[in-house]
């Protein structure tokens with residue numbers, strides 16, 4: 001079981017690599033339109049040695065982590081509030097739905113006008129893409145907490161802050177964590193798109209820059225880095241679902 | 253229990269931000285270069301095209317100079333440059349001339365101080381098409397970088413001269429880096445763009461030169477140096493240094509073409525051989541001399557922009573152009589490569 | 591209120607808007623007494639428990655109680671994010687001192703025969719085990735009155751039978767005043783000192799019967815069988831006793 005989980009994906013990746021090399025070998029595409037695995041490997045080495053790939057990865061990760069944590073830090077309390085206060089829900093829900101349906105990339109020009117090219121603009125765009133799903137999902141989770149938990153809380157003298165930290169928060173945790181996983185993937189998509197336009201560094205910029213530099217091998221290198229880091233981000237967030245006190249949300 | 257896990261996760265998140273922040277900003281590197289902070293520096297925007305070559309060369313030349321450090325800031329498109337200027341985060345940049353006029357029309361206080369280059373744009377056609385002029389491109393797909401580009405204006409003039417009506421050619425707007433690939437895959441039949449995006453198709457043998465810009469409009473201008481009035485008001489000396497730096501870099505590039513390719517390629521992050529090809533095949537493909545904008549040629553661009561509907565109303569060209577920073581004598585910058 | 595009385599209802603009525611649910615109910619429950627409440631579905635049994643627990647207030651009439659009240663819910667009243675230990679610990683919040691609390695939890699675990707499951711989460715337990723943990727949590731910390739709303743109705747038949755035995759055994763060790771709402775007349779007859787039969791809505795007390803037999807009782811004990819019969823008769827489901835007793839004699 002365990003070895004299968006390691007070997008099988010490697011086999012698939014190797015097969016994919018073989019197909020790639022095979023298509024390249026037919027010569028159907030010009031080298032600049034379809035780089036060979038070897039050229040990409042060389043490009044990878046070049047980018048690693050120059051340190052650019054590492055710097056770009058760190059830059060993108062830094063932006064994602066900042067934007068994401070900011071959105072979680074504002075979105076979860078916001079969702080808690082909306083979930084508990086009916087008037088707030090009535091007042092804000094339509095406008096939240098309005099903004100949720102705007103692609104964060106539509107904000108790109110304003111992001112550049114307000115924050116310039118660099119970290120702040122990307123963080124702003126990531127914030128926008130993560131904030132609204134988190135608010136809505138937290139709100140729904142709060143509204144769906146079975147009433148019996150609050151009765152029990154009352155019976156055992158949990159009020160106010162204690163009720164919040166010992167009943168409401170743990171009760172919504174499984175659903176919030178699921179949303180975190182989904183939105184982290186979204187944030188990673190958005191940072192790359194944002195950096196392609198409003199960046200001077202980062203993996204998205206590396207994509208755009210390789211394109212401007214007419215270097216498809218480096219383009220593929222950046223794409224591979226983006227994919228791999230995306231996997232790592234999801235693996236890290238999966239760890240959250242393994243916390244014993246949230247397992248109940250996934251096991252039944 | 254729930255509490256302690258939450259604390260652990262929060263601590264982990266905070267640690268992650270700090271570690272990434274430190275790796276990103278590398279505070280230890282700042283301390284190594286105490287001189288850096290003492291010296292004034294100015295960011296100058298450019299795109300990785302040979303029309304903007306003097307920008308990275310000036311950057312290279314002022315790396316260690318005693319005066320202002322001109323740091324070239326690479327962008328990937330003009331809209332981002334415009335948004336950075338409007339947002340007050342960029343005060344000097346290279347950009348296409350009609351776009352500078354458009355900014356002025358919108359009330360953004362910018363001035364054209366100097367030209368970036370002359371010539372250096374090329375019309376490419378698919379190598380398998382027997383086209384000899386624009387008349388043969390009727391019904392074909394023709395790519396332009398932007399409707400605000402000078403290429404667009406010049407092309408319209410040429411069409412008029414050859415008796416081709418505007419709607420007889422299908423124009424598409426396309427980012428320059430995509431043009432050679434689109435030509436190779438026959439998605440487009442011809443394009444007009446600044447180098448090296450034309451030379452790329454020539455090197456690939458998927459396209460051939462139909463016209464060099466100089467064949468259509470001798471001493472063709474596409475890009476100009478644009479500076480905000482704010483910068484002129486507050487740091488006139490820096491602006492003077494900048495214009496002189498660009499003039500001297502241009503003079504140097506003119507006589508050191510191979511070295512210029514070597515210096516610029518890393519800034520462009522392009523293959524040095526492509527840049528070298530543009531600068532040498534033939535040597536007058538692009539020129540970095542005589543960069544003082546004349547009233548006549550700027551007025552001509554202005555007129556053409558109005559006619560093409562890019563500008564909605566005439567602008568006062570005296571407000572737009574300021575030649576007072578151009579040095580009287582231009583000598584080649586002293587640049588040693590390696 | 592008398593020292594020996596735990597709960598006292600005087601002319602209690604409760605209506606929701608136009609709907610009269612409870613009408614003029616008067617009831618006195620002594621300390622240590624086990625009262626079962628049976629009645630048709632929808633007649634207002636849960637409403638009555640909500641009044642007794644203090645969660646809801648009567649439209650008219652008065653309710654008095656003395657002692658700490660704890661409710662046991664039909665199912666899933668345990669917090670799924672807390673372990674068995676921590677859930678039971680909720681009932682001990684007023685105890686000071688870590689050691690004291692740990693001792694109390696250990697005692698309760700032994701009482702409900704779940705030693706070794708301290709660190710399990712509710713979703714890792716069977717339905718019967720979960721109800722035992724609920725019971726332990728409600729018993730914890732010297733509570734006085736247990737209010738149970740169909741606590742075993744989600745369990746299968748055999749488990750339900752076992753839980754009755756368990757409840758009787760546990761109450762023998764930790765005596766409490768109990769109000770048990772149930773659909774299950776056998777359960778009422780087997781466990782209660784007194785069975786209160788409610789009428790259709792608006793609910794009134796139709797009858798009360800005392801069952802004096804000692805516990806633990808078997809379901810097939812004579813007293814229990816007779817009590818079941820009497821309750822069913824009050825509810826109009828079985829006939830008057832004459833013929834039945836005759837048949838019994840002939841057997």
Ligand SMILES: Nc1ncnc2c1ncn2[C@@H]1O[C@H](COP(=O)(O)OP(=O)(O)OP(=O)(O)O)[C@@H](O)[C@H]1O
Pocket residue numbers: 606609611630631632633634635636637638791
């Ligand atoms: N909060 C409420 N608002 C309006 N009506 C209510 C409310 N709570 C209960 N009722 C009504 O009171 C009546 C009795 O409800 P209750 O839940 O007490 O019945 P029950 O005897 O517990 O039923 P069951 O045996 O099915 O659990 C029902 O008709 C119900 O519609």
Ligand SMILES: [Mg+2]
Pocket residue numbers: 635636637739
């Ligand atoms: Mg009920």
